[in-house]
Amino acid sequence: MSLRILKPTAEFADLLPKEYQELVENGPYHEQKGISDLGTFKEIIEEHPHCAGCGVALGVRLVAASLPAPADTLIIGTPGCSFFGLAQTALNYSNTAFGNQNAVASGLKRMLKIRYPDRNKDVVVLVGDGGIADIGLDMTLHSWLRRENITTIMVDNEVYGNTGGQESGMTKEGQVLNMAPEGKKFPKIPVFELARTSGCAYGARVTVASPRKIGEAVKKAILVAREVGPTYVQIYTPCPTNLKFPPDQTVKVAKDAEAGYYSFEEFISPEAQEYMQKTTKAV
Amino acid sequence: MYVAARVDEEKCNGCKLCILTCPDPNVISIDKAKNIGINQARCKGCGLCVVACPKEALTVS
Amino acid sequence: MDRVQRPVEASQLLFESERAPAFITGSEAVMEAIKRANVDMAIAYPITPQSESMHLIGDLYAKGYLKDYYRAENEFAVMAAIHGASLGGGRVFTATSGPGTLRAMEMFPVWAGSRQPIVCAFMCRGVSLPPSIQPENIEMGMLLDTGMLMLHAENVQDFFDMLLKAYLIAEKPDVHLPVGVFVDGFFVTHTRETVMLPPDDLKLLPYDPENSPVPVFDMETPPMRITRDPLLNKSNFISYAANASWHQEVLAAAERARKHLAQYLGGLLEVENPNAKIFIAASGTAVSQGREALKDLLDAGLDVGLIKIKSIRPFPVNELQEATKNAELIVVPEFNAGGWLAKEIKATLNENNRVVAGPRVFGGMTIPKELIISEIHNALNRQNQRL
Numbered sequence: 049m050s051l052r053i054l055k056p057t058a059e060f061a062d063l064l065p066k067e068y069q070e071l072v073e074n075g076p077y078h079e080q081k082g083i084s085d086l087g088t089f090k091e092i093i094e095e096h097p098h099c100a101g102c103g104v105a106l107g108v109r110l111v112a113a114s115l116p117a118p119a120d121t122l123i124i125g126t127p128g129c130s131f132f133g134l135a136q137t138a139l140n141y142s143n144t145a146f147g148n149q150n151a152v153a154s155g156l157k158r159m160l161k162i163r164y165p166d167r168n169k170d171v172v173v174l175v176g177d178g179g180i181a182d183i184g185l186d187m188t189l190h191s192w193l194r195r196e197n198i199t200t201i202m203v204d205n206e207v208y209g210n211t212g213g214q215e216s217g218m219t220k221e222g223q224v225l226n227m228a229p230e231g232k233k234f235p236k237i238p239v240f241e242l243a244r245t246s247g248c249a250y251g252a253r254v255t256v257a258s259p260r261k262i263g264e265a266v267k268k269a270i271l272v273a274r275e276v277g278p279t280y281v282q283i284y285t286p287c288p289t290n291l292k293f294p295p296d297q298t299v300k301v302a303k304d305a306e307a308g309y310y311s312f313e314e315f316i317s318p319e320a321q322e323y324m325q326k327t328t329k330a331v
Numbered sequence: 332m333y334v335a336a337r338v339d340e341e342k343c344n345g346c347k348l349c350i351l352t353c354p355d356p357n358v359i360s361i362d363k364a365k366n367i368g369i370n371q372a373r374c375k376g377c378g379l380c381v382v383a384c385p386k387e388a389l390t391v392s
Numbered sequence: 393m394d395r396v397q398r399p400v401e402a403s404q405l406l407f408e409s410e411r412a413p414a415f416i417t418g419s420e421a422v423m424e425a426i427k428r429a430n431v432d433m434a435i436a437y438p439i440t441p442q443s444e445s446m447h448l449i450g451d452l453y454a455k456g457y458l459k460d461y462y463r464a465e466n467e468f469a470v471m472a473a474i475h476g477a478s479l480g481g482g483r484v485f486t487a488t489s490g491p492g493t494l495r496a497m498e499m500f501p502v503w504a505g506s507r508q509p510i511v512c513a514f515m516c517r518g519v520s521l522p523p524s525i526q527p528e529n530i531e532m533g534m535l536l537d538t539g540m541l542m543l544h545a546e547n548v549q550d551f552f553d554m555l556l557k558a559y560l561i562a563e564k565p566d567v568h569l570p571v572g573v574f575v576d577g578f579f580v581t582h583t584r585e586t587v588m589l590p591p592d593d594l595k596l597l598p599y600d601p602e603n604s605p606v607p608v609f610d611m612e613t614p615p616m617r618i619t620r621d622p623l624l625n626k627s628n629f630i631s632y633a634a635n636a637s638w639h640q641e642v643l644a645a646a647e648r649a650r651k652h653l654a655q656y657l658g659g660l661l662e663v664e665n666p667n668a669k670i671f672i673a674a675s676g677t678a679v680s681q682g683r684e685a686l687k688d689l690l691d692a693g694l695d696v697g698l699i700k701i702k703s704i705r706p707f708p709v710n711e712l713q714e715a716t717k718n719a720e721l722i723v724v725p726e727f728n729a730g731g732w733l734a735k736e737i738k739a740t741l742n743e744n745n746r747v748v749a750g751p752r753v754f755g756g757m758t759i760p761k762e763l764i765i766s767e768i769h770n771a772l773n774r775q776n777q778r779l
Contacts, residue, residue, distance in 0.1 A: 049611045071615070087350035087361040092615070098354060101377030105354035120611050124476070138615035142479060144506070145498040148472035151464065155435065155473035159480030160610060162432055162459045169610065187472070190465040259351040296378030299352050
């Protein structure tokens with residue numbers, strides 16, 4: 049999307065909402081912004097109804113601030129908590145049926161390649177653990193196995209939040225939740241490992257306690273997906289509402305997890321590594 | 332009466348950790364002189380910034 | 393590509409160019425239609441009796457007629473991916489059958505609600521249990537209120553023509569809805585008949601996403617802080633009103649399709665022997681069986697006519713009321729156990745005790761003309777006894 053499309057004609061500019069005008073004047077569309085610039089530019093997400101202290105909202109916000117080219121980024125989501133912030137985001141966002149995000153993204157990316165052969169249109173899947181690891185796992189894996197040029201980002205709150213706190217496949221073993229009255233009886237689904245073995249060219253596992261790592265991982269993932277192959281970023285985004293901890297502890301919970309079972313991890317294929325070196329040199 | 336975060340400008344050193352822990356967009360801002368601004372109408376008062384601040388410059392009230 | 397094709401106006405391709413005969417199956421007719429439809433992308437998943445048609449679409453891709461094609465992981469994924477492709481602003485095609493239709497069910501209202509002009513062929517077959525790969529069109533009854541337009545082809549010629557016309561109707565800016573083109577599996581897909589085809593060096597003009605009544609999903613329009621689909625996850629009056637008005641607009645778009653259906657299909661239904669007192673009303677291959685029965689009944693001196701219903705959604709309400717205003721008996725033969733067409737007709741007509749919901753066959757059998765004839769005789773006997 050060019051600046052010409054974004055900018056209103058002068059005669060009508062004052063009719064547009066203030067938020068839109070701020071986006072035009074101080075948004076991230078045409079000047080590269082990143083995590084470290086937060087607080088100095090107009091973010092593309094607007095006021096949303098996530099709970100106070102929501103890890104998912106923080107994860108979504110940090111991802112949105114890390115997009116290398118928001119003016120040409122399309123986000124595919126799925127029903128669930130992640131929807132609330134994303135629906136208030138000033139880029140093309142669609143969610144349709146639960147769990148189908150990687151299939152929708154596959155079709156979309158292929159059509160955009162047909163229509164814009166000489167331009168990068170970044171198709172990013174940004175959804176929760178239920179959508180990626182449970183109901184949509186087959187479509188997640190098949191999009192990777194087919195080597196689709198899309199980035200998949202999981203905001204993992206280890207629970208079905210929007211439906212009222214039920215166990216998901218990404219819930220920790222033993223955790224008591226709705227539909228797991230005796231505690232979850234099997235471990236977290238190893239989606240990160242599955243990404244590695246299913247053909248992802250780059251993968252990263254991070255938490256919201258490390259915003260700069262999220263920034264780097266998301267950027268790398270999107271760049272590698274353009275030219276090399278599918279990429280995956282898994283972000284731990286704890287849920288105070290359903291996991292029953294005070295909302296001011298979200299980042300601390302994430303930090304503790306990072307010191308233990310949710311440690312930072314990254315993998316990159318040799319081809320992606322070579323591509324990244326070339327891209328960084330070119331910049 | 333809604334609760335919202337408030338900043339003590341004397342204590343704040345402009346490290347921006349609060350901005351990086353706020354789950355809500357466009358709430359905490361920083362200007363060139365490193366002054367922190369909080370859009371209190373949009374703050375949900377979760378307190379994440381309070382916990383994150385190493386200088387104890389933030390409160391929720 | 394084995395042919396250099398020239399994009400031409402639809403009227404030239406469909407109505408003005410000289411057609412030549414070809415002795416082909418329904419599956420081959422799908423290929424011939426898509427070859428001339430200037431489709432950007434197709435996605436396939438195998439199921440009997442659809443598979444052969446999508447093999448042939450794959451061959452078209454290999455020859456360069458389509459720009460992308462792949463075999464996906466299941467029908468739900470196919471219909472989701474084809475939705476994504478359509479969101480991206482191109483012309484798409486896919487097809488499925490019976491259990492595949494049901495597997496993908498959640499996506500059809502999404503297509504309509506999202507106003508995507510997707511064309512999908514449904515080669516109808518039985519659904520489990522008991523399992524059947526044989527022709528049966530119960531799936532149509534399950535799709536009646538998904539918001540998509542539904543055309544029911546009687547034979548291979550219909551199938552070819554309706555697929556091409558489906559794109560034209562689906563892509564009208566005042567419609568912009570998905571169109572399902574349905575045939576009874578095997579009876580149409582796997583039988584050969586002589587079909588009149590326009591030249592294959594002509595194709596439709598490309599889809600123009602700029603004509604879409606909803607923004608194309610390509611980040612080339614000013615960003616709005618809304619989902620591409622209406623946001624309805626909030627419980628308040630505005631959300632309810634947005635949801636309701638969006639639904640009403642989908643229904644209204646289907647209504648606006650009537651004039652285009654009339655233009656391209658020559659009407660939503662066709663009537664043979666319009667002054668008759670007794671009618672056989674049917675859709676799909678049941679029309680062909682009805683036509684065979686009609687010949688015998690006319691030979692026997694009965695005053696019988698035939699109504700071929702081509703458009704199931706929108707349903708030809710006024711046309712059917714007009715065609716049957718003097719009818720005393722309307723028999724509705726169907727290839728399914730549920731009798732959805734008879735229910736539609738009964739809901740449409742006054743004095744619907746004139747409608748006989750049958751004969752119905754299912755499990756893959758054909759409807760013998762004798763069954764239709766005896767249904768009419770039985771109904772006439774019942775009416776006489778009442779008198």
